[in-house]
Amino acid sequence: MxxxxxxxxxxxxxxxxxxxxxxxxxxxxxxxxxxxxxISPIYEAQVMLRISQSTNNISQQVTEDGATLAGLLGAMSQNGDTSIETYREQIKAPVILQYIREQMNFKGVPLQQISNKISVEDIKNTNLITIKVTDESPDTAAKIANMVSARFTKFITETNQKQAESSGEVLKAQMDKEKKNLDEVSKKLEGFLSKPRGPSELQMELDSKLEQLTNFKTTLAQIKIDESSTAASVGQGKQLLANTPRTLVTKVNLLENDLLADAIRDKTGLRTNEISHINLTTEQINEVYIELSNNVNELDLKLSNLQAERVNTEKAIIGCQKEIETIQTEHAQKQREYDILKQEQDIVKQTYEAYQQKYKESVIKQSIDTGNESIAVVSEALPPVRPIAxxxxxxxxxxxxxxxxxxxxxxxxxxxxxxxxxxxxxxxx
Incomplete structure (x- = not known):
């Protein structure tokens, strides 16, 4: 070749x-x-939107102003961070395209054809989104772009409100359930407290018995001191009593008693000098011995009473200690039952309050225009002067x-x- x-x-x-x-x-x-x-000329109009995360800030503000809540419930009432990519995809949602078709009177025009007219771009490293609409009419392109922007803002509000409403229904049902559980637990606790010899009553009885035991021990200590002192006194008294004669013997000359001397002289005919050598011996009770004996007897009686009182007090202490042990056992058992019921009530109450707080947040969110809060129109679309194709x-x-x-x-x-x-x-x- x-x-x-x-x-x-x-x-x-x-x-x-x-x-x-x-x-x-x-x-x-x-x-x-x-x-x-x-070829017909094609015009392009665009709207620029700024996306913020104000919806999340609202939720956080409600949480911070209220009580501290369990993190487990956070996902049920918060919308979470919505990325720019999510917003960009939602702009061409079927409900928005359907709205455009109805408002622009595009009867019979497929939604895909309307979607092809719309393009969405996000500006890198910013929170800005541009919505571009192409059409043979510059006025139509600008109108559709502005309509998409407005409907998208409303769509975000409706979506978040539906989510808040759905979460609210779940929270409301669970809140009612927890309220019922709280009523049941509270009723059970009230029934327990209404029974005789509850923890408080037993505690008061225990305090009274402990005070009584303290008094018994104080009394016993004083009795022992008195008993020891009395026993010492009795010993000293008996020793002194042993050294004290019961009677006192005295010798007196007969002449000292003139009456008796005269009587003897009359009866015996003795002379005064003859009876002067006669002595009389007298014996009389020793009053000191009698008084000392009475004192010793009184001390013996007091000692016997103190000994009996000590024995009775010791028995009372032993009985009181047994009663205290019995009350302590019963109180510990009743207190344990009370603590279990009270802890169960506290847990159910905290859970109920957490659901109640989250339900309030969802109600607030249902009334908030989150679309206008999170989306701001930076520049509206104007009819383009020159076609792009x-x-x-x-x-x-x-x-x-x-x-x-x-x-x-x-x-x-x-x-x-x-x-x-x-x-x-x-x-x-």
Missing amino acids: EEISLRQIIEIILKGKKSILIITAIFAVVSIIANFFI PRKVFNTAIFMVIGMLLGTFIVVAKEFWYSTDLNITKTIN
Whole structure:
């Protein structure tokens, strides 16, 4: 097969330049006619939105102003962080497209066709989103862009309110359930406290018995002191009594008793000098001994009473200690039952209050316009002045290049065809 050199190709192009120019001109004319007279111009309008996270701040503010809540319930009442990507995807939600079709009277127009008119872009490293709408009418493009922006803001509000409403229903049902549990536990606790000899009553009785025991021990200590003192006194008294005579014996001269002396003289006829040597012995009770004996007897009686009182007090202490042990056992058992019921009530109460707080948050969120809180229109769409398509000069240039390449190909192919056909004819001849 004969090879064609670059020189031959250039010579062929120069030889057929007229055909190439004609084909190029045809393509240019077709492009001009199509771009200027056939293809309708396309206009693009855009809206710029700024996305914030104010919905989350609202939820946090409600939580901080209220009681401390269990983190387990947080996900049920908070919307969470909504990313820019999520917002961007929601802009072309079917409900928004349906709204556009109804408002613009696009009857019979598929939602996908309306969706193709809308494009959404987020600006890197910012919280800005641009909504671009293309249409043959600049006014229509601007109107649709602004309608999408407004409906999207309302859509966010409705979505968050539905979520808050759904969470509220779940929270309300669970709150009612916990309220019922709280009533049951409280009733059980009240029934326990209404029974006789409850923990408080037993504690008062125990305190009274402990105080009584303390008094008994104090009394016993004093009795022992008195008993010891009395026993010592009794010992000293008995020793002193042993050394004291019961009676006192005295000797007196008969003459000292005139009456008795006269009586003896009368009866005996003795003279005074004769009876002067007669002595009389008298014995009388010792009053000191009597008094000392009485004191010792009194001390003995007191000692016996103290000993009996000590024994009785010791028995009372032992009995009181047994009663205290019994009361302590009963009190510990009743207190344990009370603590279990009270702890159960506290747990159910905390759970109920947590659900109640979260339910209040969901009610607040249902009334908040989260769309306007989280989305702000930076710039509304205005009817564009110049179309973005078709790009007439660019398209004409592309068509001219295509025509030039096609013309060159046709000229080279035609020349190569004739040259090959001629060589074949010569070979046959």
